[in-house]
Amino acid sequence: MPLPAGFRAHAGAAGLREHGDDVFVVVADGPSVASSAVFTRSLFAGPSVVLSRENAAGGRARGVVVVAKNANVATGDQGMADAREVLERAAGAVGVAPEELLIASTGVIGRRYPMSILRTHLDGLAGAEFDADALALAAAMMTTDTHPKTASVEMTTTSGATARVVGIAKGVGMVEPDMATMIAVVFTDAAVEPGVLDTAFRGAVDDTFNCLSVDTDTSTSDTAIAVASGVAGPVDEGELRRALEAVCLDLTLQLARDGEGATKLLTVEVTGARDRDQAKRVAKAILNSPLVKTAVHGADPNWGRVAMAIGKCHDDTDIDPERVRIVFGDLETYPAFPGEAELERLTEIMRAEEVTISVDLGVEGGAADGSCTVYGCDLSREYISINADYTT
């Protein structure tokens, strides 16, 4: 999958991990570059997030450096100096100012970058080929991901030409975004003002990455970045928003399916809420309940655990259990208890690779937008194995 027009990219192996690429640099050279970025709200946000937040502020960042295997978090003043040096050397190699680049890191927390191998690698970039495609970039930033994640959508520019949105993402554990999540980078060749890109990208992120949870844990390093090269010409705002949302949703579903140890995609749709915040709170309570997740893993249509999870939202006193409806797939389980005849169909629904739980809260006077859909996965023994045995 090629990047949109106007980008050059290099993925290479600096040696942070034993096999495969572990650093990439991508940059847009055109005159009308725009960018948008959202970051983790963690109190322990690392130097990469701090520096990128500064450099993203003007909406004119041209590119990104991503370092895999090491999050460079909780590494003190030296960690900040290391991050600045990486930005400077990368910027020097591709001929832009350090302030025009963003940086994202992912991996172990609490260890310094191996600076000597990073220096050697970055200084060697000046003479390298910059022809990496989206798949190569996505592969270079994987941690426990089982496969690289890319997505692409076409748009039509106002002059009738074709523009593209191409996104890449990583992150299968420590995933419960509240503002951004994991690392996602979205490229487009559309020409767009930074303010317009920012509004469209934040909206798309809110409905996709921010509705994803693998394990309720929020990374210290999460970053979602969009960069527009402008080469393909202007697109309509609505068209841009739809394309960004389609790419981000596609990546979100890939991340959920590849959640650590996941065997199923779990989608929870809540409707009939007072407002979207309430719908999201209830949907997340269901999606994140270890008892719901293990029931889904065991293909057990345990709607009682869904009721339990809704019941945890006890500050939402306008939710009346007698007005709640719980549906597995297309079969209502509460209050219309499934009979013997429906048990076979229920079992079939639960055994599928994608399970959807729909809840109508029936809140009186609920808003038209009182709904939210969230994405996650089941909880398996494999999640425990990955995380009990994964070294610090």
Place this chain on the structure above:
Amino acid sequence: MPLPAGFRAHAGAAGLREHGDDVFVVVADGPSVASSAVFTRSLFAGPSVVLSRENAAGGRARGVVVVAKNANVATGDQGMADAREVLERAAGAVGVAPEELLIASTGVIGRRYPMSILRTHLDGLAGAEFDADALALAAAMMTTDTHPKTASVEMTTTSGATARVVGIAKGVGMVEPDMATMIAVVFTDAAVEPGVLDTAFRGAVDDTFNCLSVDTDTSTSDTAIAVASGVAGPVDEGELRRALEAVCLDLTLQLARDGEGATKLLTVEVTGARDRDQAKRVAKAILNSPLVKTAVHGADPNWGRVAMAIGKCHDDTDIDPERVRIVFGDLETYPAFPGEAELERLTEIMRAEEVTISVDLGVEGGAADGSCTVYGCDLSREYISINADYTT
């Protein structure tokens, strides 16, 4: 372990489960009975909680009926009628008014009580021996508990005699109390006014059961009850509070150690917070993080995950990562990174059956009471097995 003086109790097998006792009734006959009770805040609280809340209001409940294997939750109007009938028949059998009894149920959600076997059992109680001890009662209410949980403490009455507090508890999954948790019943023969008992019991519950979490899921049926028979005479308020707290803490630790699939007791102590609420919020974020829990399971001193969990409390903007200290056992891991020499000791600390993580937040101007200790367990493959395979 005998109950305190002034109680008579019966545990029997109504047939709700295949083997063993599944119903118990305990009642205090004396003239100066007092009681206190706290319940789940779940929106889906079942008829047992609704009825017990009514009957506990005056602080003069004399006893409790507990039904195992079936929570009688989300069972509609019929479930409420069934719960009333169980209370009436049990009260009739022991010769008290139905309003003087509390009821607690635990087990599957969304199925009606098997009323015919319950009727037969309760009507047969009139001629039964009432000589069950604490262990028999605790065993009769187990679900996935691996052993019955009891605790006992002695007090000295104001006249120099001995009074006792004896408690029983169950609950190893769906445990994250916010007001009460699981089912716990505490008996004492001390003579105490309902208001005094209530204050002392709620204080004890807040520092013990409400600081316990196995899996972040809050039961729809959780109930903690204290009943005083008054037979042993008055005790000092402070003595009562200390005894209640000791019994509740003992039971809390037993519940944490027996958490579903648990191999280790995990204690998290947070100090140096702005106030107790902040300390508890941070402590729970650490205790409930699946990545911290799996690291503890794998004996991995992964303090980076503890930093991550603290970082999730991003609304607590007065927490400054540079002032935070993280200690495993008695060894500081952040900001004083452990050296090679300490790794062996760290590994030893992590391999023990009890792991304590201490965090000093160092919040400037923090209150003297800005601390909280919470109790939980590791997360193992066995938790998944129990809950993926446990039938609705």
